[in-house]
Amino acid sequence: MGENAPDSAVPQDERAAPRALTPAAERALKEADARRKAYLEKEGAVPRELGGRGGKEPARYGDWEVKGIASDF
Numbered sequence: 001m002g003e004n005a006p007d008s009a010v011p012q013d014e015r016a017a018p019r020a021l022t023p024a025a026e027r028a029l030k031e032a033d034a035r036r037k038a039y040l041e042k043e044g045a046v047p048r049e050l051g052g053r054g055g056k057e058p059a060r061y062g063d064w065e066v067k068g069i070a071s072d073f
Contacts, residue, residue, distance in 0.1 A: 043056075
């Protein structure tokens with residue numbers, strides 16, 4: 001089969017097996033997972049605003065963000 005053939009056109013035995021991750025890649029994935037879990041725990045600890053605009057905290061990146069538009073005070 002040609003290089004541009006979709007996966008469904010390539011027989012199963014000719015498909016490349018997934019490559020093993022390097023130790024550095026595995027470590028990076030574990031670190032990212034740990035950061036994600038810590039962020040979600042921190043986000044869950046923030047008290048809910050009563051009567052607020054809803055959604056995520058608009059100042060979570062250090063800027064005020066509403067509908068994808070960020071403004072810096």
